[in-house]
Amino acid sequence: MRTRSWRVITPLGLAVIVALVWFLPLAGQQQARPAQSASAFPAYKAPRLDGHPDLNGVWEAFVTANIDLEDHEAQSGPYPQMLGAYGGWPAGQGVVEGGTIPYKPEALAKKRQNVANRMKVDVSNDKAWHALGDPEMKCYMPGLPRATYMPFPFQIVQGSSPYILMAYEFATATRTIRMDWKQEAPTDTWMGWSRGRWEGDTLVIDVTGQREETWFDRAGNYHSDMLHVVERFTPVSPYHMTYEATIEDPKVFTRPWKISFPLYRRMEKNVQLLEYKCVPFTEEMLYGKFKKGAS
Amino acid sequence: MSHRSRFSAILAAFAAAVVIPSAFVLAQSASPAAPKPAPGASKPAPAAAKAAPAAKATRAWVAKKTPWGDPDLQGVWNDATSTPLQRPAGKGETVSGNEANLFEEQLANDLSRDRRDGGPEVDVNRAYNEHWMDARRLKITNDRRTSLIVDPPDGRLPPTVPISAERQKIRAERQAAGARFQAGMPNIATEMSLPIRCIIRTDSPPYLPTIYNNDFQIFQSPGFVVIGPEMIHSARIIPLDGRPHLGPNLKQWLGDTRGHFEGNTLVIETTNFRNDDTVYQGANPETYKITERFTRVADDSINYEFTIEDPTTWTKPWTAVVPWNKIDPKEQMYEYMCHEDNFDIVHLLTGARAREKNPSLNLTKPQTQR
Numbered sequence: 001m002r003t004r005s006w007r008v009i010t011p012l013g014l015a016v017i018v019a020l021v022w023f024l025p026l027a028g029q030q031q032a033r034p035a036q037s038a039s040a041f042p043a044y045k046a047p048r049l050d051g052h053p054d055l056n057g058v059w060e061a062f063v064t065a066n067i068d069l070e071d072h073e074a075q076s077g078p079y080p081q082m083l084g085a086y087g088g089w090p091a092g093q094g095v096v097e098g099g100t101i102p103y104k105p106e107a108l109a110k111k112r113q114n115v116a117n118r119m120k121v122d123v124s125n126d127k128a129w130h131a132l133g134d135p136e137m138k139c140y141m142p143g144l145p146r147a148t149y150m151p152f153p154f155q156i157v158q159g160s161s162p163y164i165l166m167a168y169e170f171a172t173a174t175r176t177i178r179m180d181w182k183q184e185a186p187t188d189t190w191m192g193w194s195r196g197r198w199e200g201d202t203l204v205i206d207v208t209g210q211r212e213e214t215w216f217d218r219a220g221n222y223h224s225d226m227l228h229v230v231e232r233f234t235p236v237s238p239y240h241m242t243y244e245a246t247i248e249d250p251k252v253f254t255r256p257w258k259i260s261f262p263l264y265r266r267m268e269k270n271v272q273l274l275e276y277k278c279v280p281f282t283e284e285m286l287y288g289k290f291k292k293g294a295s
Numbered sequence: 296m297s298h299r300s301r302f303s304a305i306l307a308a309f310a311a312a313v314v315i316p317s318a319f320v321l322a323q324s325a326s327p328a329a330p331k332p333a334p335g336a337s338k339p340a341p342a343a344a345k346a347a348p349a350a351k352a353t354r355a356w357v358a359k360k361t362p363w364g365d366p367d368l369q370g371v372w373n374d375a376t377s378t379p380l381q382r383p384a385g386k387g388e389t390v391s392g393n394e395a396n397l398f399e400e401q402l403a404n405d406l407s408r409d410r411r412d413g414g415p416e417v418d419v420n421r422a423y424n425e426h427w428m429d430a431r432r433l434k435i436t437n438d439r440r441t442s443l444i445v446d447p448p449d450g451r452l453p454p455t456v457p458i459s460a461e462r463q464k465i466r467a468e469r470q471a472a473g474a475r476f477q478a479g480m481p482n483i484a485t486e487m488s489l490p491i492r493c494i495i496r497t498d499s500p501p502y503l504p505t506i507y508n509n510d511f512q513i514f515q516s517p518g519f520v521v522i523g524p525e526m527i528h529s530a531r532i533i534p535l536d537g538r539p540h541l542g543p544n545l546k547q548w549l550g551d552t553r554g555h556f557e558g559n560t561l562v563i564e565t566t567n568f569r570n571d572d573t574v575y576q577g578a579n580p581e582t583y584k585i586t587e588r589f590t591r592v593a594d595d596s597i598n599y600e601f602t603i604e605d606p607t608t609w610t611k612p613w614t615a616v617v618p619w620n621k622i623d624p625k626e627q628m629y630e631y632m633c634h635e636d637n638f639d640i641v642h643l644l645t646g647a648r649a650r651e652k653n654p655s656l657n658l659t660k661p662q663t664q665r
Contacts, residue, residue, distance in 0.1 A: 049517070050362045056516045124645075126638045140635045141528075155532060159515040160362050161369040165523065167530035174523060174530050176512070176628070189630035191528075211635075270539075273532060275547040279494050279634050283484045290644035291483040292651070 064092030068219035114220025139278035141190035143214030185209025224251040375431035382442035382450030493633035496526035
């Protein structure tokens with residue numbers, strides 16, 4: 001087989017193949033070395049829409065950051081005696097630059113407490129309503145940056161108005177990005193107050209005014225009402241973007257820290273966000289003890 | 296536009312079901328004769344033309360286009376009006392300006408939170424309600440229609456058809472749950488309405504005005520129109536590329552919407568509704584079809600027209616037209632959280648459990664009278 005193939009190849013063709021065999025892996029190696037960065041791909045200029053890079057599409061992160069932003073081993077997940085491998089959580093490499101979130105010592109204790117309480121809820125007292133439990137488990141809007149790395153797709157809807165919509169499948173959360181907007185957050189909200197601007201091909205979003213009750217992941221990583229997130233969406237190819245978020249919160253962290261990972265365009269011809277209205281999945285857990293005959 | 300942390304759907308239902316029709320009846324005696332309807336208003340079809348605020352506005356308006364050539368509907372719109380869905384008995388198609396003014400005054404008075412004629416407890420309730428009221432809710436449509444329904448021409452829902460035994464059973468169960476709710480005795484969260492449970496509120500079509508937060512932000516991108524209703528922060532993403540609907544076994548609370556432009560009108564059609572009290576007035580999702588048309592008729596106005604067909608619920612299709620008005624650009628649409636702080640659902644359930652133990656706590660009148 002092989003001999004026959006060689007025989008029919010012209011000298012010129014052979015030269016090309018040899019060149020490819022020799023140089024492609026080398027070129028690949030050289031470019032692939034900074035594996036996390038945009039430089040692995042040839043310089044890319046996104047198509048324009050109304051003069052700006054066109055980020056429209058359905059996107060999804062394929063990282064396990066929602067389980068833990070830092071390195072984590074595979075875990076059984078909750079109630080393995082009931083759920084078996086259905087409930088398992090995969091291992092994952094962290095997305096935090098430098099590997100570790102720079103907690104203040106007292107804040108690290110709170111994070112550990114969050115982990116211990118992540119599956120507990122008690123809504124019998126309005127004032128302590130949010131004291132326990134991972135908001136994800138309660139189907140609360142995830143806030144930023146968590147919404148971006150939930151294991152669900154989200155859609156960017158960018159037109160010619162000063163508003164860009166990001167619609168997330170999880171909990172049908174949405175946020176409006178106000179472009180070149182001056183006004184500060186009028187009040188705290190679950191998805192925060194997003195103000196955007198273009199820096200070259202990068203959409204930079206400044207997020208403030210987030211409710212302090214959101215978490216970053218199931219590992220109890222959290223923040224205070226001082227959270228300030230700056231996100232950067234940079235198209236790298238027609239099919240993916242890099243996402244970076246710088247997280248600042250002087251009450252909880254010793255310094256600003258950064259996460260980054262790629263976002264991939266969902267390519268299915270019929271792709272669309274489907275409903276994930278998870279409220280009904282939580283009602284027995286949250287309100288079951290108040291139903292007739294429960295106590 | 297109020298940012299909500301606690302809601303009063305009870306009051307909304309009260310206003311929609313009780314106050315508005317009665318206010319109309321009160322206003323009725325004030326004006327003996329309705330004047331000639333606004334130009335175009337007496338023509339039976341097309342319905343969209345009927346609801347144009349004024350003929351000159353329609354003529355002068357040159358439809359804006361997006362950079363990619365679609366009619367431009369982007370912006371934050373509000374569909375509040377006091378014009379009821381159905382025409383009150385004895386009313387003409389429209390009312391005179393004078394009668395409209397009287398109606399609005401009467402409605403404002405009925406809903407007024409500052410009348411000081413009901414004693415301290417009533418005053419406090421009214422003050423609470425005042426906080427949530429959307430003042431736009433007091434205005435009847437610019438064309439002074441007496442019903443949002445434009446077809447059938449009598450402005451009323453068509454007669455219903457007999458429904459199956461199975462649907463009768465479901466309705467009876469829902470009515471019983473509703474009665475328990477009104478008596479302050481709900482059994483369990485899942486028997487309460489979808490809005491109380493924070494699953495859907497004004498985001499499921501048809502879009503009809505309610506007591507507050509009647510805002511919708513329209514976003515557009517090449518190939519998509521997205522309607523973002525304020526309640527509950529869901530995005531109704533409408534592909535315009537002619538793709539087929541979701542498969543028949545994939546149902547959603549908001550259904551599955553596909554759209555296209557006919558001239559300057561966005562025409563959208565929605566199927567795949569879930570079978571749990573999602574479609575309008577307990578219609579049958581298996582046979583229910585809703586078609587909605589959005590036509591921008593002025594810089595600050597969209598005609599929203601919808602037609603509902605369901606041969607196993609109504610004898611014929613019916614159509615309503617609701618004007619959408621652009622809100623002041625200085626105002627914004629803010630996040631409407633609901634489930635995250637749904638304290639009420641716990642209060643309602645713990646109240647019921649307390650009444651079970653101590654019947655002296657039973658309500659003397661239904662919760663809707665609050």
